[in-house]
Amino acid sequence: MCEEVQEPSRQVPKAIIGTVIFNTIAGLVFLIPIVFVLHDTEALASLASGQPVPAIIRSAIGNEVGTFLLLLNLAVLALLCGIGCTTAVSRAIWAFARDGGIPYSTQWRKVNKALDVPLNAMMLGMVVEILLGLIYFGSSTAFNAFSGVGVITLTVSYACPIAVSVIGRRQQVENGDFNLGKLGVFCNIVALVPLFCMPSAVPATAETVNYAPVVFVAFIMIATAWYFIWGREKYIGPPTADVVGIEPHD
Template identity: 35%
Template sequence: MPSTKSDDERLAQMGHVQELRRDYSIWSLGSLCLCLMATWEALSTVIATALMNGGAPCLFFNLLISIICTIAIALSLGEIASIYPTAGGQYHWVAALSPPATRSVAAWFSGWINVGGQIVLTASAAFAAGLQTQALIILNDDSYIPQRWQGLLLYWTVLIYATSLNVWGSKLLPTANLLSGILHVTGFLAIIIVLGVMAPKNTASFVFTEVSNRSGWSNDGVSWLVGLLSAVYPLLGYDAACHLAEEMPHASRNVPLAMVGSVTVNGVLGLGYCIMLLFSTGPLEALLATPTGFPFMQIFFDATESAAGATVMSIIITLIAIAATAAGITSTSRTLWAFARDKATPFHGYLSHVNTSSQIPVRAVVLVMILQMLLGFIYLGNSTAFNAILSMAILGLYASYCIPIVYFLIFGRPKLQPYEFGPFKLPKGLGVALNLLAIGWLVLAMVFSCFPTIMPVTPQNMNYSSVVMVGWVVLGGAYYIIWGRRKFEVPVVGSAVGGF
């Protein structure tokens, strides 16, 4: 087993010194990714939208396709992460692979887009946990009338808890993530058993063959492709492993294994849960009309005929959303810290500071929380605008996945010598095929994630994700042109880092 010293030496070859504590094991890091993705839990929240865009068969087959393509993406990113194991992740990889003429701008925008995508993905987990808590009150108290400000306070409470765990419980984070991973798997088994035994069942034809279109799109093919969103969102966030690369030993091997392993495990769990959930759904109209606002709670209630039973089942999903928030703040803060370390952010000297006693970038952690809390004011004023910002997660993260794979395919794979690859290396022919599959899926998903999910389009149901994404890129572009390009210290690999 290579020593931590070899990890530190590898990091030094990429222009940085070891500042963070290497506390994570392959199991705790894999658990972090499992809970951050929360695939089967996320499927619970998108079930009604998926049924509108093509019905049950489309969700099942879209999810199956999405799992296969996401594994291809994880394998592609894992191979790059094995060569360049740094907390910067995507932007550092692009910097290492880019020609000198485009290196600065390509690396900087990759990092900017990735940070934005991670911030909103984590905010969406906290938001889900907060509103699900509010929904649990509705489930158990018919007289309760939910208020938007109450949802905001619950959202903030989740963020404060997750931040506190990251700052004051940092040494407990690996164990906390491992325990959350265990809950993720055991909770899945418990809910599957309850639904399998107690829920009224739909027919196999409903689940696998009866295609329907209630989205309002006149073209069934477009409706099906728009429904990709329901299969893409539950498979986001596995890049968190690469952002913890400086906090685990033998990162060149363990980071790719955590990425690919978490996607594979979550894919299997998600597919099994999808089938059981589709067999257990009641009428779509009843799901859409549920007073809780969460169709999965209605499914659990219909299965158990008990508010207490539905509450226990629902709490599992809410607890994982809270765990995902803590994991997301960990990953996002490391990306922001690494970006600041390379002088790519405003106040980079302040944000790149690492607390000497805890060896945690506390300032970056706190800033991530503050930015996410500020997003809550948008929800308080206009929930449509808030949801539009959260919907940028797919565009932001998928773009940050796509850019390094394209650069690796064009500039990395043909030019790197065998000894320059890390221990996680794909055969050349298979690697090229997986890169092409990953790029094709990423582009397809990004395009159709910008489409409205239902027609006709109104100001309330319009998909504003592309508008938010363009706004984020324009904001970043203005900063880069005015200040960033002069300060950004583009990370450059001094020598080959493979062969360890």
């Protein structure tokens, strides 16, 4: 999505840092009151819904209307988050299709002229999201593994360019439009600290063990195999000049 931003080399880093700062403050403002009104943790852990926040707010407020109004904000945030994720997925699919990285790329790289968005790519992403959501009805453990692997893949996707930058002694960053100096070096090192995938409960059982690393390794194996089967010959990589032949379609 950086391609849709003016001056991305300067504005995107500002947006990332601003988001981290804002979310840290907003998270503390939300969590600190929750901690103060938290009481029976064992009862919350045994809730059938697995969602303790509504019960905590209901206990603190004391009435249904107040609880609903406070939870409404969370519902709106979840909706906005879903829209953001769908938008990001559609742009990722479009970018891979533009570069020939997925089958039937000519269909997925089309841009709807009326809406000015990659509608086909968005629909493909939504279908995959819905199919993954259906896993929950079969096995919540499997669903948690697929949802949890998203965090791992995002972290790895962030760590890869950071590692390349650190190995190259941050030469490209130092000559770029945005540089945090020594603070940037510290942030890079912290970002590369290994993250451990822990189970949701100890001792771990077949239902509570964290299967996200297993799914992650499976995805890596599939992606590697797909590269040798398809990508090595079809995938041309991001364009270094103006893209030719990709015009808006109805």
